[in-house]
Amino acid sequence: MQLTSPESLIFWTTLIFVIFFILLRKFAWKPILGAVKSREDSINTALQSAEAARREMQDLTATNERILQEARMERDAMLKEAREMREKMIADSKADAVAEGARMIEQAKTAINAEKNAAMSELKAQVSTLSLEIAEKLLKTELSNKDSQKQLVEKMLGDVTLN
Amino acid sequence: MSKKSLQFLLAAFVACLPLVGFANTQVDSTVVTTEAVAEPHVDGAHVKEPFNVSELINSHIADSHDFHVADWNGHPISFALPIILWTNSGLEIFSSEQFHHDNTGEHVVSVNGQEFVRNNEIIFYKDKYDTLTAEQKKDGAFEFDARPLNFSITKNVFSMFMSAILMFFLFFAVARSYKKNPNAPKGIAGFLEPLITFVRDDIARPNIGEKQYAKYMPYLLTIFFFIWINNLIGLIPFFPFSSNLTGNIYFTFVLAFITFIVTTLSGNKDYWGHIFNTPGVPVWLAPIMIPVEVIGMLTKPFALMIRLFANITAGHIIILSLISLIFIFETVAVSPISGAFVLFMSVLEMLVAALQAYVFTLLSALFIGQAVAEHDHH
Numbered sequence: 001m002q003l004t005s006p007e008s009l010i011f012w013t014t015l016i017f018v019i020f021f022i023l024l025r026k027f028a029w030k031p032i033l034g035a036v037k038s039r040e041d042s043i044n045t046a047l048q049s050a051e052a053a054r055r056e057m058q059d060l061t062a063t064n065e066r067i068l069q070e071a072r073m074e075r076d077a078m079l080k081e082a083r084e085m086r087e088k089m090i091a092d093s094k095a096d097a098v099a100e101g102a103r104m105i106e107q108a109k110t111a112i113n114a115e116k117n118a119a120m121s122e123l124k125a126q127v128s129t130l131s132l133e134i135a136e137k138l139l140k141t142e143l144s145n146k147d148s149q150k151q152l153v154e155k156m157l158g159d160v161t162l163n
Numbered sequence: 164m165s166k167k168s169l170q171f172l173l174a175a176f177v178a179c180l181p182l183v184g185f186a187n188t189q190v191d192s193t194v195v196t197t198e199a200v201a202e203p204h205v206d207g208a209h210v211k212e213p214f215n216v217s218e219l220i221n222s223h224i225a226d227s228h229d230f231h232v233a234d235w236n237g238h239p240i241s242f243a244l245p246i247i248l249w250t251n252s253g254l255e256i257f258s259s260e261q262f263h264h265d266n267t268g269e270h271v272v273s274v275n276g277q278e279f280v281r282n283n284e285i286i287f288y289k290d291k292y293d294t295l296t297a298e299q300k301k302d303g304a305f306e307f308d309a310r311p312l313n314f315s316i317t318k319n320v321f322s323m324f325m326s327a328i329l330m331f332f333l334f335f336a337v338a339r340s341y342k343k344n345p346n347a348p349k350g351i352a353g354f355l356e357p358l359i360t361f362v363r364d365d366i367a368r369p370n371i372g373e374k375q376y377a378k379y380m381p382y383l384l385t386i387f388f389f390i391w392i393n394n395l396i397g398l399i400p401f402f403p404f405s406s407n408l409t410g411n412i413y414f415t416f417v418l419a420f421i422t423f424i425v426t427t428l429s430g431n432k433d434y435w436g437h438i439f440n441t442p443g444v445p446v447w448l449a450p451i452m453i454p455v456e457v458i459g460m461l462t463k464p465f466a467l468m469i470r471l472f473a474n475i476t477a478g479h480i481i482i483l484s485l486i487s488l489i490f491i492f493e494t495v496a497v498s499p500i501s502g503a504f505v506l507f508m509s510v511l512e513m514l515v516a517a518l519q520a521y522v523f524t525l526l527s528a529l530f531i532g533q534a535v536a537e538h539d540h541h
Contacts, residue, residue, distance in 0.1 A: 002225040003304040004284045005313035009226060009413040012320040017389070017417065020327040025381040028334035032352075032359060033380055035341035 214490050220483045224407045224476055226319045227284050228259040232402040239264050242402065244321055248286065249312035250277055259315070268292060268300055279311075286313055319414065322406035326393050334388075362387050362524060370528040375535045379528070382425060386418060387524040394475060394516030398509060409519075410475035412468065419468035422527040427460070430534040463530050467523055474519050478512040 143149050229241035243260035252275075261272045268282035271289050278289035282300050291309040292300065299306055316324070333351065340352045348356045362384050367376040393409045408414055436442070438456040440449070485508060488501040 002221045002283060003302070003412075004226040004317065005286075005304055005310070005315075006413050008313045008315050008317055009319055009411060010417055011314055012316070012323065013414050013417040014421075016320075016323050016327050017385075017421065020331065020389070021382065021385045023331055024334055024385055028331070028338045029381040029384055031338035031341060032334065032356075033363070033377075035338075035345075036356060036360060036363075039345070 216484070216487045216491065219487060220480055223483050224410060224479045225284065226317045226407075226411060228262070228281070228286075228315055228317055229264065230318045230321060230402060244318065245316045246286065247314040247316065248279070249314060250288075251311070252277065255311070286310060286315075318406050319408045319411055322396060322404070322408050323393070323414075325403060326389070326396055326408075330388060330392055358388075359384060366521075366525050366528045370525070370532040371535060372532060379425070379429075379531055383524050383528055386422075386527060387520050390418070390471065390523050391517055391520035394520060395513070397475060397479065398512050398516060407476065407479050410472060410479055412472045415468045415472040418471070418523070419464040422467060422530060423461070423464035425527075426464075426530045426534045429531055431537070433537060434534045463526070467526055471519050471523055474515055478508070478515055482508050482512065 143152075228246055229239075229243060232240045232242055234240065241259075241264065243258045246255075246257055246259050246261075248255045255274050255277065257272070257274050261274075262281045263270055266281055266283060268280045268287070270280065272279045272281075279286050280289050280292050281287075282292070282303065285303040285306075287295070287300075287303060287306070287310045295303065295306065295309055299309070303310060334355070337352045337355050340348070340350060344352075347353075363376070363380060366387075367380055367383050371379055390409055396404045397407050397409060399405060438460065439453055441452050441456065444452055482505055485501045485504045489495070489497050
C-alpha cells in the first residue's frame, strides 16, 4: 500500500471532524433529536389520552347501562305497584259494594219487615174491625127475631154444658 | 436475452477462471508488459508502456495531490488542489498544477526560493531528496528530515470537506423541516429519521444504557453518517467523488482515536477499577493483568481502525482488479464479465458501506457502554 504524508490527512480529518461534529450537534442533532423525542412524547401522550378516553367512554357506557337498568327496574316496580293498587282498589270497591249491598239489603229487609208488620197489624186491625162489623151485622140480622136468639143461646149453652 | 445469455455468460466466466488465476499470479510477481495504446503515438513518445495493475490500483486507492478526472489523448486531466507546506522557512501555499502531474521526483518546483520535488505523492526538498536512497525516495512518507510538513488539501481532504458540507446542509435541512412541520416527517426527514432512530434505539440505547445514552447520541450519529456517506462517496466512480477516504488508514486512525478518547474520558470508577484492580483476581497477578488490560484498551480502537480501513480498501481493490481484467486480457470481450462482476461487487460494497458504518458506530457505542457501565453486582 502506498502511504502518503500522514500529517496532512490526520490534521484535516481531526479539524474537519471536530468542527463538523460541533456544528452538527448544535444545528442538526439537538433539534432533530429534540423534535423526534417531543413527537414521540406527544404520540405517547396522545395514545395514553386516547386510552384514557376509551376507558372513560367505557365507564360512561357502563354507567348509562346501569342508570338505564335502574330506570327500567323502577318502571317495572312502578307498574307493578300500579297494578297492585288497581287490583287493591278494585278489590276494595268490590268489598265496599258487597258490604253496601248487604247493608242495603239488610235495611230493605228491616224496612220490609217493618212494613210487613205494620201492614199485618193494620190488616189485623182491619180484619178485627171487619169481623166486628160483620159480627155486628150478623148479630143484628140473627137477633132480629126471637126464635133465632133463643136457638143461639141454647146452642151456646149446649156447647158449654159439660165443662 | 435473459436466462440463456446469462447462462452463457456464466459458462464463459467459468471457462475464463483458470486464466484469471494465472493472470493474477503474474500481476503479483511481475509487471505485465503490454501495449497500452494499440497504435504508436504520433510523437512516438508512447510506443510501449507497461501496464502495471498494482500501480494502477495503488494510485486509485491512495491519496493524491491532484484530483484526477480523466485521461484525454494520453494526457491526464486533473482538478488542481492547493498544496500547503510547512517548510523550514515558513508556510508555502501553491497549486498542485505546478508539478505538471510529475510523480517521479524529476520536475522541480521553485517557490519563494525553495525547490520541491514530488515522488509517489510525497513532496521533498529538492536538495535533501537527492541524498536519499532509491528506497527512501519511493516510500518517503516518514522521511521527515527530507521533506516539509505537508498539510495539503489532498483528494481525500477535498472529498471530506465536500461530504461534511453536503451532510451539514442535509441535516440542517432535516432539522429545519422539523421546525416547520410538527406533524409526521416527510421528504428527506422522513428518509433520515428512521436511520437516526435506528442509531438511537438499536445502537445507543441497548449498548450504553437508558440513563447515559443521550449524551453520546450526537457523536454516534456523526460517526455513523460521516462514515456511511463517505463510504458511499468512495463508491461513486467519477469526479468529484471516487476518493478512498474511509479506506485510508490515517482517516480511520483519527476516528478510532476519537472513539478511544471518548471512551477513556467517559470511563467511570468501575471501568478503571477493572483495568487496574480487576475484581476477583489475586493482587500478585496485577503485574500481568494491568498491562493486558491496558493493551485491551488500545486494541479495541485499533480493531476499529483496521476493520474499516481493510473493508473499504479491499472493496476498492476488488472492483479495480475486476476492471483491470479488461486491460490484462487486452480484449473488450472480457468487459461484459468484468462489468457484471463490478456491478455485483458495487452492490455488495453498498451493503458493506452501510454495514461498516453500523459496525463502527455499534462498537464505539459498545466501548463507551463498557466505560460507563455500573457494575453493582461485584
